[in-house]
Amino acid sequence: MLLTLEGLDGSGKTTAWEALRPAYPDATFTREPTDSWYGDAVRRSLGDDDTDPLADLFCFVADHADHLSRVVRPALADGDLVISDRYTDSRYAYQAATLADTDLERPLEYIRGVHGAFTREPDATIYLDVDPETAAARAGATDKYERVSFLTEVQSNYERLIDAEPERFVRVDAGRSPEEVLDAVEDSVERLVEAHRDR
Ligand SMILES: Nc1ncnc2c1ncn2[C@@H]1O[C@H](COP(=O)(O)OP(=O)(O)OP(=O)(O)O)[C@@H](O)[C@H]1O
Numbered sequence: 001m002l003l004t005l006e007g008l009d010g011s012g013k014t015t016a017w018e019a020l021r022p023a024y025p026d027a028t029f030t031r032e033p034t035d036s037w038y039g040d041a042v043r044r045s046l047g048d049d050d051t052d053p054l055a056d057l058f059c060f061v062a063d064h065a066d067h068l069s070r071v072v073r074p075a076l077a078d079g080d081l082v083i084s085d086r087y088t089d090s091r092y093a094y095q096a097a098t099l100a101d102t103d104l105e106r107p108l109e110y111i112r113g114v115h116g117a118f119t120r121e122p123d124a125t126i127y128l129d130v131d132p133e134t135a136a137a138r139a140g141a142t143d144k145y146e147r148v149s150f151l152t153e154v155q156s157n158y159e160r161l162i163d164a165e166p167e168r169f170v171r172v173d174a175g176r177s178p179e180e181v182l183d184a185v186e187d188s189v190e191r192l193v194e195a196h197r198d199r
């Protein structure tokens with residue numbers, strides 16, 4: 001089963017992902033951007049305010065292709081539970097926002113189309129829902145994406161994705177205390193894993 005954690009910067013994905021580890025010692029915990037050299041290229045672009053948004057998209061897509069073949073598909077083939085901190089929806093939400101002012105028509109659909117040919121869709125996605133102001137404050141505005149105006153566009157793209165596939169997403173109110181958010185994430189993961197097992 002492939003389970004992903006998504007949300008704005010600072011929504012608490014990594015905190016939740018780390019907190020899940022003890023309950024699922026046999027699971028494969030992974031993330032995007034990855035720790036490969038493709039992921040390094042992505043992180044380099046995050047630190048540069050003057051990059052080309054289409055070039056950035058394809059850096060993220062290359063990192064995803066490598067992640068799929070090196071980590072995700074082998075783990076799923078072994079029957080593992082795979083829990084990824086960010087995955088395809090991050091591209092659909094963030095790069096659709098960075099490409100909004102280009103000549104590209106309907107960027108979100110374009111990015112989905114690029115992935116459609118090769119990706120593995122998640123079985124379920126936990127969306128940590130927090131407002132852009134809280135997200136930017138928690139994230140500390142350390143890179144070009146961690147700004148309220150940009151995160152507002154990203155949030156609206158996530159909402160479009162949830163509207164299109166409500167059955168895949170579980171929305172968790174991430175504006176609450178860390179303890180309440182972690183309880184909600186742990187309950188959701190337990191329920192999703194059981195439901196997947198009973199299919
Ligand atoms: N529910 C919460 N309430 C208050 N602070 C929180 C909460 N969850 C996480 N934080 C804090 O917010 C910061 C960002 O958390 P975290 O790294 O888990 O978010 P993230 O979604 O993974 O962010 P990013 O996408 O930028 O990596 C951390 O300092 C973390 O301790």
Ligand SMILES: Cc1cn([C@H]2C[C@H](O)[C@@H](COP(=O)(O)O)O2)c(=O)[nH]c1=O
Nearest residue numbers: 009032033060086087090091094095145
């Ligand atoms: C996978 C992915 C990530 N991003 C952005 C989102 C964040 O601002 C950074 C790094 O992610 P992290 O969780 O803070 O480590 O990259 C993106 O724009 N598109 C993607 O596909």
